[in-house]
Amino acid sequence: MNVIDLSKTSLREVNSRLQKLPKDTNERLWKLTSVHGEHACAVGLTQPIEVQIDGHIGYYCGGMNQNATIVINGQCGVGLAENIMSGEVRVKGNASAAAGATGQGGLIVIEGDAGTRCGISMKGVDIVVGGSVGAMSAFMAQAGSLVVCGDAGANLGDSLYEARIYVQGKVESLGADCVEKKMTPHHLAKLERLLKRAGIAADPARFKRYGSARKLYNFHVDNVDAY
Amino acid sequence: MCGIVGLFLKNPALQSKLGAHVETMLVGMSERGPDSAGIAVYHSPVSGGRSKLTLFNADEAYPWRKLAGDIGAALTVETDVSQKGNHALLIAESSEDKIVDWLHENRSEVRIMGYGKLMEVYKDMGLPGDVAKRYGLRGMVGSHAIGHTRMATESAVTTEHSHPFTPAPDMCLVHNGSLSNHNNLRKWLRKQGQTFDTDNDSEVAARYFAYRLSEGATLEEALEAGLTDLDGFFTFTMGTKDGFAVVRDGIACKPAVLAENDDWVAMASEFRSLAYLPNIEKAKIWEPAPATVYTWSLH
Numbered sequence: 298m299n300v301i302d303l304s305k306t307s308l309r310e311v312n313s314r315l316q317k318l319p320k321d322t323n324e325r326l327w328k329l330t331s332v333h334g335e336h337a338c339a340v341g342l343t344q345p346i347e348v349q350i351d352g353h354i355g356y357y358c359g360g361m362n363q364n365a366t367i368v369i370n371g372q373c374g375v376g377l378a379e380n381i382m383s384g385e386v387r388v389k390g391n392a393s394a395a396a397g398a399t400g401q402g403g404l405i406v407i408e409g410d411a412g413t414r415c416g417i418s419m420k421g422v423d424i425v426v427g428g429s430v431g432a433m434s435a436f437m438a439q440a441g442s443l444v445v446c447g448d449a450g451a452n453l454g455d456s457l458y459e460a461r462i463y464v465q466g467k468v469e470s471l472g473a474d475c476v477e478k479k480m481t482p483h484h485l486a487k488l489e490r491l492l493k494r495a496g497i498a499a500d501p502a503r504f505k506r507y508g509s510a511r512k513l514y515n516f517h518v519d520n521v522d523a524y
Numbered sequence: 525m526c527g528i529v530g531l532f533l534k535n536p537a538l539q540s541k542l543g544a545h546v547e548t549m550l551v552g553m554s555e556r557g558p559d560s561a562g563i564a565v566y567h568s569p570v571s572g573g574r575s576k577l578t579l580f581n582a583d584e585a586y587p588w589r590k591l592a593g594d595i596g597a598a599l600t601v602e603t604d605v606s607q608k609g610n611h612a613l614l615i616a617e618s619s620e621d622k623i624v625d626w627l628h629e630n631r632s633e634v635r636i637m638g639y640g641k642l643m644e645v646y647k648d649m650g651l652p653g654d655v656a657k658r659y660g661l662r663g664m665v666g667s668h669a670i671g672h673t674r675m676a677t678e679s680a681v682t683t684e685h686s687h688p689f690t691p692a693p694d695m696c697l698v699h700n701g702s703l704s705n706h707n708n709l710r711k712w713l714r715k716q717g718q719t720f721d722t723d724n725d726s727e728v729a730a731r732y733f734a735y736r737l738s739e740g741a742t743l744e745e746a747l748e749a750g751l752t753d754l755d756g757f758f759t760f761t762m763g764t765k766d767g768f769a770v771v772r773d774g775i776a777c778k779p780a781v782l783a784e785n786d787d788w789v790a791m792a793s794e795f796r797s798l799a800y801l802p803n804i805e806k807a808k809i810w811e812p813a814p815a816t817v818y819t820w821s822l823h
Contacts, residue, residue, distance in 0.1 A: 334552075334795035353795050353809065372809045374795055375779060393781065393811045412811040413776050432776075432814050450813070 299324055304331040308338060315365075318344045334374065339367050345384070356393075359386040362403065375412075378405050381422050394431070397424045400441065406495045413450065416443045419460055425495035435462050436472065444491055446499050454507055458514075462507040463488050465499060474513045480506045526687070526700045527553025527652075527673040527793045528780070530761040531801075532768035532820050535787035536667075538802075542567065543664030545801060547656040549790070550671045552797030554652050557673025559681045561655040562647035564688040564696035564763055567666025569642035575620035575693075577639040578646065579612045579627075580683060588612040591631065598626060609658045611637065611646050620693055635684065635721075640694030642666070642765060647686040667822060670763045672698040684722055689730035691718075694765040697733060699726035700793060701757035701778045709753065729754060733762060747771045747817040759812075761791050766822040776814035783807045789820050 301311050311329065318324060328349045332338060336355040339348050342365035350358070353371040359378040367378075372390035381400040388396075391409035398414070400422025407415075407424070413431035416424050421440040429447030436452070438460030448466035455472020461484070462475070471477075488501040529549040533539055543565065550561060570576050579588075592605035592614060602617040616623050620639045627634055638645030646659040652673045656662065672687035688696035703709075706725035709732060714720070718731045732753065736746035743762070747769055750760075759778040762769045770791050772780055783790045783798050785807040792798050801807070812818055 333799035334797075336794075336796075352805070353799065355795055371805075372795070374781070391810055393779075394776070410810070413814060431811070432774075 298326040298328055300328045300330060302330050303333065303335060303338075308335050312337070312340060315339060315346070315348065316341050316343070318346060320344065322346065332371075336374070339365075342367070342384075353390070362386055372409070377407070378403075378422075381405060391428070397422050400424070402441075404494060406497070408497070410447065416441075416460070419443065423491055423494075425491055425497055427497050429466065432469070433472070435460055435475075438462075442487070442491060444488065444495070444504075446497060454509070456513055457507075457509040459509060461487075463501075463504040464507065465504045468505075468507070471507065474510050475507055476510045478506045478508045480504070525556055525675040525677060526698075527556030527797070528671070528698050528700050528759065528761050528791065529553055529793070529797050530668070530670040530698075530763070530768060530770070530791040532668040532789040533666075533787065534789065534820070534822075538787055539567075539667060540665050541802075542666045542669055543661045546664075546669040546671060547653075547661045548800050549792060549797040550652040550656055550661070550673060552799065553671075553673040553793060556793055557675045558651055559676045560647065560649045560674045560683070560686050561652040561672065562645070562674075562683075562686045562688050562698075563656070563659070563661060563669060563671045564638060564643055564645045564690065565661070565664050565666055565669040566642050566694070566763060566765065567644065567664050567669075570615055573619065574615060574617050575623065575639060575641060576644065577614045577616070577620060577623055577627075578637040578644050579614055580610060580635040580637050580647070581612075581633060582610055582683075584610050586610070586612075586634075588614075591634065594630075595623060595626060598630070599623070608646065608660065609648060611648075611659070613644060636690075637683075638688075638690035638696065640765065643690070643694045643696060643763070645688060645690055645696065647683045647688075649681055649683070667766075668763055668768050670696055670698055670761055670768075685724050687726060688763075689724075689727050691727070691730040691734035692738065695730075695734055695737070695763065697726070697730040697760060697762045699729055700759045700780075701773070703729060703754055703756035703758065705755040725756070729758065729760065737764070743767045743769050743821070744817055744819050747819070751815050751817070759793070767819060768821075769817065769819040770812055771817050772812055772814055774815040776812075780812050781809065782812050782818065783809045 334355040340360040345364040347366045355374040357376040359367040363382045369388045377396040378386040383403040387406040394412040408427040410428035415430040415434040425444040432450035435454045439458040445464045451469040452472035454475030592603040596603040687698040703725040706728040
């Protein structure tokens with residue numbers, strides 16, 4: 298394992314080293330220590346390496362990730378794994394606002410709670426949250442799944458497109474055009490696979506599914522007076 | 525853009541390190557506010573009927589000793605003054621209101637940064653680390669402190685518009701965000717007898733909370749009322765003589781992170797400022813929820 302102490306090596310150098318690893322690299326296991334809440338740590342990775350981050354980390358950790366597995370042994374700041382393309386980003390603690398924003402693919406696991414706007418504008422990423430999510434989560438979410446083992450804050454799934462939302466606990470309120478939908482065997486099987494992939498023990502049968510009512514997709518002539 | 529930090533010590537054994545910890549926190553917010561910094565520190569309470577005021581004049585050669593003598597002669601009270609940079613700490617054998625009134629009437633060139641029985645307030649231009657050094661923050665012993673770092677994007681870098689705002693004795697407020705209904709609220713507060721030093725929206729918030737508290741609201745009630753009456757973006761951190769509070773608006777787009785353990789509660793705009801606090805690894809760390817009031821009290 299390669300261990301890098303961020304109190305001795307600059308963040309820019311660390312990111313550059315990880316980003317420049319060749320396709321067939323043998324240096325597959327990395328550990329970053331003394332991270333002290335640095336922003337934009339382990340971003341833009343493209344190779345299937347594993348990066349362990351020891352300690353609490355700042356904004357945009359694991360952003361634009363492709364193929365790499367990033368594990369944060371701590372909490373993380375705003376914009377975790379923003380625009381993730383593939384691979385996996387896991388936080389052992391809590392995540393701040395806008396976790397997984399605009400994520401295109403891959404998996405994000407937040408073992409604790411996520412703040413407001415978790416999965417905002419997600420476009421294909423799967424997000425599994427062991428705890429609860431804050432207000433306005435899955436706002437304008439377009440594709441992918443958001444799984445919440447705890448509760449969801451106000452205005453869940455506002456202006457939702459085709460992303461799927463599964464919540465085990467209470468939903469404070471649903472946003473515009475977000476409705477509860479029937480949990481079919483197909484969705485149950487999907488949810489079960491997601492929970493398994495995330496390594497989170499929960500019974501899929503206890504979840505409710507939410508999705509788009511698809512009423513905001515097109516201009517509705519009855520609303521003409523509003524313009 | 526701004527950075528906010530606040531530290532509230534629950535364990536009195538840590539008080540000797542208050543300044544040192546807050547200095548580290550403030551330096552952590554340098555990138556969010558490299559232009560100026562302000563600090564309010566709750567320490568060294570004055571006894572009995574005495575009061576202390578932190579005063580400012582841009583001229584470092586301002587005759588503070590003469591001022592102290594003039595106050596002493598005019599109000600027939602004992603005074604003591606010590607200079608720190610372009611600030612001065614005045615301790616007087618008198619209630620703070622009398623001194624404040626006298627200064628307003630007789631020394632309009634002197635700005636009152638803060639007053640009360642234990643709060644001292646310093647605001648100055650430059651990197652947060654330099655400001656902290658200039659005023660000897662590191663050596664300050666006390667129970668709690670609040671700091672602000674400013675990156676000026678809309679208006680000039682002046683101490684007048686700098687945080688913390690100090691609307692009442694031993695009370696301070698820092699704000700990250702902007703209010704949209706401050707003009708109406710200012711008008712309303714003026715009708716309730718509040719006076720204003722600046723046209724700043726954050727001062728309106730500070731005086732709003734001061735007004736609520738003066739009307740008998742608890743810290744929690746005052747902040748709850750603010751959630752209804754204040755419109756705009758805000759993350760506030762507030763200090764009173766024995767209390768510490770954090771509240772964010774319903775959208776919560778201005779950053780904040782809270783951390784707490786048995787010994788202390790800390791607030792910052794970003795985790796970087798909390799990273800070096802003692803036993804942070806084991807502290808509870810979370811993002812304060814929108815429209816939710818968090819308060820702590822020494823008692």
